[in-house]
Amino acid sequence: MRIGELAERAGVSVRSLRYYEEQGLLQSERSASGQRHYPEEAVDRVVFVQRLYAGGLSSRTILEVLPCVDNPSADSADAAFDRMLVERARLDDHIKDLLRTRDALDELIELNRGFRATV
Amino acid sequence: MRIGELAERAGVSVRSLRYYEEQGLLQSERSASGQRHYPEEAVDRVVFVQRLYAGGLSSRTILEVLPCVDNPSADSADAAFDRMLVERARLDDHIKDLLRTRDALDELIELNRGFRATV
DNA sequence: CTAGAACCTGACATTGACGTCAGAGGCAAG
DNA sequence: CTTGCCTCTGACGTCAATGTCAGGTTCTAG
Structure with a gap:
């Protein structure tokens, strides 16, 4: 196509x-x-x-990881595999951070709901 | 200070x-x-x-939301409250998307682990 | 008093994944 | 054959939060 x-x-x-x-x-x-x-x-x-x-990977990082997609045989994808683990961990941290932000927003929403209910 | x-x-x-x-x-x-x-x-x-x-909010959006922090009384923070709900939903969607990405990475990692184990 | 931090304003530089435009060629349908 | 849409390369524009530099003032410790 x-x-x-x-x-x-x-x-x-x-x-x-x-x-x-x-x-x-x-x-x-x-x-x-x-x-x-x-x-x-x-x-x-x-x-x-x-x-x-x-997921927040840059072009360069995606390029480094792609061997794991194209040819997941052991020898060629060694560094790519490691990199993938690193990025997986980074993404996991990022998600946890966003969850904390969501919690903070939820707290603030609840606080405001309280005020809005009584007024 | x-x-x-x-x-x-x-x-x-x-x-x-x-x-x-x-x-x-x-x-x-x-x-x-x-x-x-x-x-x-x-x-x-x-x-x-x-x-x-x-959480991905821009300066302008944060500015719109801040009335809920500074003065959570009903009248002043009406639009701010709505905006906060919108941003909360957006963030939630974003988190779900990142979870999907993490799952995709996990699949790929498992696939590669398979190859690496057998070779 | 003086050296060296810390602070001020203002302005230009950076980064990355695109948007967008210009100018030119390619392709299917009538 | 031509109209109109698709594609090409190349290059400049964008956006947002922050880095960084310049040139000058202010504070603090000795």
């Missing part, structure tokens, strides 16, 4: 796909005229990359 | 404190020579603001 269809199906902009390629996160075949063509699997790939971005 | 002490005690940079003031998130008394002075409560204030930043 061409870039427009991939963008739509994966729910990202065409600009983003070109950016992913520039960062080495996504490959494409080029037609004679230079247009990018992608296989079906590219959709899942892009969705997964988006998911990692959502 | 002066700005340096507040920065250290709240765990932020002096630059950030000046920025918060610029955004209306933090007030200060000025000495005759123009130096900022803060009461004890400023520490908690700054920590709380940091917490909201961590």
Whole structure:
């Protein structure tokens, strides 16, 4: 499929796909005229990359982790595997921090509900 | 206390404190020579603001919510209260999304562990 | 009194994942 | 063949919280 269809199906902009390629996160075949063509699997790939971005990983970090996706055989993915564990831990910490923030908001909401009920 | 002490005690940079003031998130008394002075409560204030930043709220949004902190009486904090509920929901969605990302990472980790064990 | 922190304002720099625009070529349908 | 949509490269714009630097004032300890 061409870039427009991939963008739509994966729910990202065409600009983003070109950016992913520039960062080495996504490959494409080029037609004679230079247009990018992608296989079906590219959709899942892009969705997964988006998911990692959502988790706060940078392009560079995603690039480091991708060997675990593309070729999870022991030798090639050693550093990638370690990196993945690190990022998993970082994400876990981040989630815990957000939960604390949510709790703080809940406290404040309850406090305000109290005031609003009595007035 | 002066700005340096507040920065250290709240765990932020002096630059950030000046920025918060610029955004209306933090007030200060000025000495005759123009130096900022803060009461004890400023520490908690700054920590709380940091917490909201961590939750993904922008300066402008934090500003909108602060009436619920400063004066949780019904009349003044109406819009602020609504805004707080909205942000609470947004944060909750974000957390759920991050949990999905963590699950995806966990799956990938398990998959790779499998490969690494057999080889 | 003096050296060295700490503070002031103002302004430009940074970072990263994009948005957006320009100028040009490619492709399917009528 | 042409109209209109898709794609290409390249480059500059964005946003937000903060870093950083310059040039100058103020406070504090000795």
